[in-house]
Amino acid sequence: METILRASSIIKYFKEPEPFQVLNNVDFEVRKGEFLSIVGKSGCGKSTLLYILSTMDTDYSGRLEIKNEALTGQKQNALAAFRNAHLGFVFQFHYLLPEFSVLKNVMLPALKLGKFSKAEIEEKALAKLRLVGMDLHATKMASRLSGGQQQRVAIARALINDPDIIMGDEPTGNLDKTNSQRVFEIFKQLSVENGQTIITVTHDPDFAQRSDRVIEMQDGQIIRA
Amino acid sequence: MNWKLAINIALTHLFTKRKQTLVAMMGVMFGISMFITMISFMTGVNQWMEDVAMDGTPHVRIFNPMQVKEERIIDAVYAGSNNWQVVAHQKPGNDLPKIRNAALLAKELEALPEVQGVAPQLATQAFFNNGPIKISGSISGIDVRKQQALFNLQSKVEDGSLDDLLTASNSILLGRGLARKLNAVVGNRVSITTPEGATILLKVVGTFSYGISTFDDTKAFATISTVQKILQKDPSYVTDLHIKLKDYRQSKAFAQKLQPRFSVYAEDWEAANASLLAGDVIRNMMTGIISFTLLLVAGFGIYNIMNMNIMNKMKDIAILKATGFEGGDIVGIFLLQSVIIGIIGGLLGLLLGYGCCCLLRVTPFPAGEFWRMNTLPVNFDGRFYAAGMLFGFVTTLLAGYFPSKRAAKIDPVKIIRG
Numbered sequence: 001m002e003t004i005l006r007a008s009s010i011i012k013y014f015k016e017p018e019p020f021q022v023l024n025n026v027d028f029e030v031r032k033g034e035f036l037s038i039v040g041k042s043g044c045g046k047s048t049l050l051y052i053l054s055t056m057d058t059d060y061s062g063r064l065e066i067k068n069e070a071l072t073g074q075k076q077n078a079l080a081a082f083r084n085a086h087l088g089f090v091f092q093f094h095y096l097l098p099e100f101s102v103l104k105n106v107m108l109p110a111l112k113l114g115k116f117s118k119a120e121i122e123e124k125a126l127a128k129l130r131l132v133g134m135d136l137h138a139t140k141m142a143s144r145l146s147g148g149q150q151q152r153v154a155i156a157r158a159l160i161n162d163p164d165i166i167m168g169d170e171p172t173g174n175l176d177k178t179n180s181q182r183v184f185e186i187f188k189q190l191s192v193e194n195g196q197t198i199i200t201v202t203h204d205p206d207f208a209q210r211s212d213r214v215i216e217m218q219d220g221q222i223i224r225a
Numbered sequence: 226m227n228w229k230l231a232i233n234i235a236l237t238h239l240f241t242k243r244k245q246t247l248v249a250m251m252g253v254m255f256g257i258s259m260f261i262t263m264i265s266f267m268t269g270v271n272q273w274m275e276d277v278a279m280d281g282t283p284h285v286r287i288f289n290p291m292q293v294k295e296e297r298i299i300d301a302v303y304a305g306s307n308n309w310q311v312v313a314h315q316k317p318g319n320d321l322p323k324i325r326n327a328a329l330l331a332k333e334l335e336a337l338p339e340v341q342g343v344a345p346q347l348a349t350q351a352f353f354n355n356g357p358i359k360i361s362g363s364i365s366g367i368d369v370r371k372q373q374a375l376f377n378l379q380s381k382v383e384d385g386s387l388d389d390l391l392t393a394s395n396s397i398l399l400g401r402g403l404a405r406k407l408n409a410v411v412g413n414r415v416s417i418t419t420p421e422g423a424t425i426l427l428k429v430v431g432t433f434s435y436g437i438s439t440f441d442d443t444k445a446f447a448t449i450s451t452v453q454k455i456l457q458k459d460p461s462y463v464t465d466l467h468i469k470l471k472d473y474r475q476s477k478a479f480a481q482k483l484q485p486r487f488s489v490y491a492e493d494w495e496a497a498n499a500s501l502l503a504g505d506v507i508r509n510m511m512t513g514i515i516s517f518t519l520l521l522v523a524g525f526g527i528y529n530i531m532n533m534n535i536m537n538k539m540k541d542i543a544i545l546k547a548t549g550f551e552g553g554d555i556v557g558i559f560l561l562q563s564v565i566i567g568i569i570g571g572l573l574g575l576l577l578g579y580g581c582c583c584l585l586r587v588t589p590f591p592a593g594e595f596w597r598m599n600t601l602p603v604n605f606d607g608r609f610y611a612a613g614m615l616f617g618f619v620t621t622l623l624a625g626y627f628p629s630k631r632a633a634k635i636d637p638v639k640i641i642r643g
Contacts, residue, residue: 047642056547057638076634077551084549091641095544099241109548111230157548 004164004197005030005053010062012048022048023060024220032164033195035187037208040217046201047169049217053199054089054167055079067164084113088158090168096142096150096157102129103138106157113161121160128156132186148179155186166190168200172207180204231554234545235561238538245534246566252530253570253621254577256523257613261578263519264609266585266601267512271505273602277436278501283344283376283467284476284494285483287330289322327463330487339470339479344371346465347452352418353445355407359418362403362443366452375469378433378446385411385431390448397427397451401434402442419455427451524620531563531624535632542632543640552633556626563625564618571617575610 010026013019022045030036038046051057053064055071058079064071067086071079083089096105106125110116116124129135132152137145145153151171158166166187172180184207190196191212200211208214216224239246294317299310324330331343347366352359369390372378379387383401390396397417399409409415414426427447434441447455453462470476473494480493495502535542542555586603632640 051638051642054547054638056641057636059636076636077553080546080549080551083547089547091547095540095547095641097541097544099237099541104237108230108234108545112227112549112554114227161549 002032003029004032004067005199006063006065007049007053008063010049010052010060010064012045012052012057012060022220023052026062026220026222028215028222028225030165030197030199032197033191035191035198035212036200036215037211037213038199038201038215038217039203039205039208044217045220046217050167050169050199050201054087055083056089084109085161086164088161088163088166090151090154090158090166090171092170092173096145096153098141098143100142101138102134102140102142102145102153105142105153106160109157110160115161125156125160128159129153131159131189132156133182148175148182151175151179151183152186155183159190162194163196165197165199168198168202170201170203172202172204180207184210227554228557231557231561234558235565238558239562239565245537249530249534249566250570250573252526253567253617254574256526257571257574257617258577258581260516260519260523260616261575261609261613262581262585264512264516265578265582265603265605267515268606268609269602269604271508271512272604274508275505278498279473279494282494282497284470284473285468285480286492286497287324287334287466287468287483287487287489288464288492289320289324290490291317291320291322293317321462322464323458323462324464324466324489327461327466330489331466333487334466334468334483339472339475341469341471342371342375344368344375344467344469345449345463346467347449347456347458347463348465349452349456350420351445351455353403353407354416354418354424355409360403360406362400362445364397364417364445364447364452364455366449367446368449372446375467381433381435383432383434385429387431389430390446393428393430395425395427395451395454396430396447398431398433398446399429400441400444401432402438403445404429404432406442417455421456423455423457425455520616524616527567527617527620528624531566531621532628534562535559535625535628539632539640542629543637546633546637547641552630555633556629559629559632560622560625563621567618567621567625570621571614574617575614578610578613 006029008027010023011021012023013021026049038050040046048057052060055064058076062072066082069082071082074082096102097108100108103122103125106128107121110121110124111118126135126138129138132155134149134152134156137149137153142150142153155171168187171187172183175183187198187200188210191198198211200207202208214224215222293315297310297312297315299312303310327345331345334340334343345368349364349366351362351364353362354360367378369378369387373387382398385398387398390398397415399407399415404410407415409429411429411431413429415429416424416426418424433446449463450460453460456462468479470479476493477495480491480496483489483491538559545555545558582603582605585601588601589599590601
């Protein structure tokens with residue numbers, strides 16, 4: 001299996017409120033199609049690591065490569081374009097745009113990418129919503145959905161541009177058992193059927209246990225890979 | 226950068242947060258309308274003051290100043306002597322205050338390119354008799370047609386008519402305050418005593434008011450020939466030439482040019498109204514400061530509202546960036562919102578400002594005896610509206626640009642994780 005993501009000697013400091021080293025020389029690789037969970041106690045730096053991997057945090061030292069492309073040191077706009085085309089992200093607190101409909105929320109990244117016509121994008125968005133079981137809510141405003149429903153829409157949005165890697169920051173963090181189960185099933189399906197790579201940070205031992213590989217972190221270092 | 230998508234997102238933001246959009250537009254609207262109202266009113270007052278002063282005053286006045294002459298006869302007699310010659314308390318000579326060859330001079334002056342017209346006058350002191358009481362004042366003999374054409378005297382006439390001065394012989398037009406003191410109305414006859422001691426009865430054909438009480442309480446108009454008759458002078462006897470220029474701001478330079486060329490004494494408008502001019506300069510300065518302050522306050526208000534708008538949307542900006550929107554997209558989306566708010570709010574502001582000006586214009590203002598004014602003066606000048614609109618547009622543009630630029634620059638993680 002080919003390596004899709006390579007992180008080497010990642011070091012990050014928090015300067016506020018006082019200098020503190022969050023990540024201490026983190027090295028690891030992720031293979032294509034892998035379903036990876038990162039676990040660890042609060043404050044061990046796992047979310048910080050994930051945001052660095054997602055290119056949304058550029059304030060670190062070390063080297064990050066995704067799809068053999070060095071992303072460290074690239075400009076904000078180039079990173080945004082890269083995220084748009086190759087990465088999908090699911091946050092802990094759903095984070096849909098409340099002013100837009102469910103369908104529009106899912107469509108926006110694809111409209112930005114501009115690879116397909118509007119009608120094609122709409123069709124694709126509906127397909128992604130169907131995948132997460134939210135196609136019947138497509139015309140509703142995003143702010144009208146429950147937490148679990150919003151999280152599923154957020155996953156559909158992360159999938160819209162068929163990204164190589166889908167990242168989740170505790171995607172089941174505030175979902176009940178049933179909804180957590182559903183989210184896991186969707187991720188599993190994406191990894192197995194589409195060969196998409198999944199990297200999630202989670203507190204849920206059950207969720208981590210059932211993924212392909214678990215990385216455990218402590219005090220800014222990987223203690224079990 | 227995808228403008229169609231940016232417009233789509235900007236409009237969705239504006240339409241879903243209707244209350245917020247409305248408040249922002251109202252902020253722009255009030256800022257601009259207040260600016261327009263204030264500056265129109267203030268410049269209206271300034272303009273009105275200037276008009277009042279200019280209506281009653283010729284731009285350049287040519288007259289014989291009747292003062293003690295600089296050259297003394299004794300100097301001519303003892304020319305070349307080394308002695309000091311002292312004349313104690315020298316008196317002026319017995320000259321007439323008449324302008325020589327006034328008709329010819331007026332014709333020559335009217336031919337000059339700067340001059341709009343010349344109106345000859347014959348001014349004299351006089352006592353107006355009301356029973357035993359003598360009221361001192363002055364009578365100006367005027368060329369009615371020219372005075373009307375150049376100084377629009379008819380607009381100052383309150384009762385009666387200016388033309389009756391021409392048709393009725395021995396007629397007089399009294400200042401409003403003077404008429405009241407004399408207890409005279411149109412059709413009455415008033416008795417006048419000249420400085421030479423002659424008394425004559427004149428028929429009142431009307432009253433006028435310039436809105437300046439020192440003027441209205443002492444002045445009267447009659448035809449030149451009537452005043453010549455009162456003074457028992459010949460028909461060429463004229464004491465003043467009142468010149469109206471095409472541009473009154475050139476009056477000083479013109480008067481200075483005139484003196485050596487025609488060897489006459491020419492007094493310009495600025496010299497005659499030095500205090501008024503100083504007041505004008507100060508008022509203009511105040512207008513500038515106040516309008517600058519108004520714009521500054523309005524600008525900060527607009528900036529604050531737009532800034533708040535964008536700060537409230539920080540989370541959304543982070544999401545957009547996380548899902549692949551570039552800095553330029555973010556700036557575009559919020560700049561569009563600002564511009565839409567700026568244009569609609571600005572146009573509403575122009576309308577409201579115009580409405581306020583119209584209301585001020587018809588607001589009755591009893592100014593009392595001193596000023597002749599019924600409603601507040603307002604200056605309707607298109608340039609103020611253009612300036613207001615331009616200002617509103619530029620401010621909202623800047624107020625949208627800087628915060629969104631800042632938001633576009635930071636890592637999305639800083640917003641998402643706090």
